[in-house]
Amino acid sequence: MSVYNSLKRARTPDSSRPEDETSSKKPRSSSPSLSSAIKAPVPVRFLIMSDTHDGHDKILKSTPQCDVLLHCGDFTQDGSPEAIKQVLDAFSKIEVELKLFIAGNHEIALDKEYYLSQGGTEEGHQKARRLLCTPGIRFLEEGTHELTLKSGTHFKIFVSPWTPRYGSSAFQYSTHKDRFNQSNMTPSWAENVGTTASIIPESVDIVMTHGPLKYVLDKPGDGTSAGREHLRRAIARTRPRLHCFGHVHKGYGAQRVRYDDRKTIKKEGDDRMVLLPQEWVGKNQAKRKGHANLPPGSAEKFRNNAQETLMVNAVIMDDDDQPENAPWLVELDLPSQEFDSKKVRNLG
Template sequence: MSNPGTLQESSPSMDAKAQASKKRSRSRSESPTQGERPLKKTTTTTKPREKQPVKFLIISDTHDNDDNDDDDDKSSFNPPTTPVDVVLHCGDLTENGSLASLGKAITKLASIPAELHLMIAGNHETTLDERYYLSEGGSPATHAAALQLVTSTAAQQGVTYLPEGTHTFTLQSGATFTIYASPWTPQYGQSAFQYPSAHDRFNPSTTTPAWATNVATPSSTVLEGVDIVMTHGPPKYLLDDTGAMGAGGGCEHLRRAVCRVRPRLCCFGHVHGGYGAQRVYFEDGAGDGGGDGGDDDDGMVCLPREFVGKNQARRKGYAELSPGSREAMREGGQTLMVNAAVMDGEGRATNAPWMVELEL
């Protein structure tokens, strides 16, 4: 027996056998001889992530609404009776964007039990739009305080303020989704986060029609592959009825962006009279940037609007899709449009938030 740690010498005959064995192994791997099976290559496959159901509670245009107010009409912004995973607020949490009203609205939003709370500004959050607020005589200090409130202070309460751009979130269940957010709406009167209707901020310049001006930036462009488009205002002719002789208050550039990226969900508010939900699908070849940008050639096919039983929805704390629509959304291939404005066309808080489930 040799001592531990001592190098053993091998005999010439042993060396010859070892070299011959190595040669056979090498030749077998390079070119198997007749009757020999080639060595199997070991491959590692990654199992696709299994999608998880995610329940979204979608809210918009609460305008300082508090369910503790004496007015009986102000009772629709209540916590839902069913657990939710994500709360989305599409802007106009307040009436004038004051620090006090922002703080109160954020606390109200945070009180809804959910893993994730996301919010964007609307045209009534005037203190958050620096350019507009200062042009109206507002102070830089108040703007800075408002921004601090919706970012740092809100985050401490579990509410995430989304600036314009694309954001990705992963829930504890493993579900992951990408959401595009924007507070901007077409110019109407004097208010925050507004742009001329001829300005296209949502699309690449190659898809902007000749009559419009492309002002898109990397953050304002709606990117391919997003699951959710969350804006304050609606796309053109989609739940955007203003009641003014059939005129739509939505944005045609946003509509073109939705046709281009085809998200699972497009949620918004702003136009109170357009409250509701509606599924759409796209004909093959549509939304690829062809045509002149008009809504008649974008290939979007609109299905009937969802029926809403307002009294039942207010009792539950949410409105929801019909069973048939829920099944259609699970099968995929469609985009759900949701106008979640809690305030109705007469300025009363009679509309319930929307509950939507997506596989993500």
């Protein structure tokens, strides 16, 4: 649930209790109403990309106007401190109010245990970590973060760089481990390793992970599914407005998801997620514009149905590992807050 909806529910009057006649004549409290602290939702433009693999120069030539840039990881190819510096320096120069980055499995120098196992040094790891403080870039560690734009628009985002183990790479974990849910949500065959940081909370607005959830934009091209079952269970439980990711290069695209609470859960692993058809993308048109976006009809349906989640696989590298896919431009209606702390306290 978003901050706007949670505060709105907290202030809903009890219509079943009749108003006392004398109390209605009393002067109203000077405490502000909800509307004085929470304004109507404001449209915020998110530019989403992933797996740029050092191909950022081509993307940054025509960055569309946006409020927030989300990079879902694998912004480098070899993950060295030098590559990390080059990419973050380039992105720091573009004019976007908020630029949020997470690591991917290619950012090996940021994963200390893996980096050292591959011959990296402690000095190299520390150098890479210091680069995360590049001015103009907000690098997010796994966990939930609350962010506010200059306009007062507020959102809560959960991020994670971790993907299931496939070959040898950084930020990977065993597929039988569930890191995104509480233990009572973990199936009997799996091991729960969730922490305060790694469990996705119910009230999150956006989820940004490096890899996809199971059966959603996760086909690597060999007929298998590369997505994560435990992540899917967490998304079905929390129902964020947006879930963006990358990692699977052949999964580029967008897909809306609905939830059917009338659906009967018949066996372990079932959920109430209903997948709508994958959105059509005119790749040539998107390249000319510098971004992809939902078709008008789908955008309107998504905007008018607050119970839907928009899934976006924003890999920039195409099937030939060339930076030919366009980033996604997505508009979300988010609450806007005023910052007078006294007003916020009085809402309770």
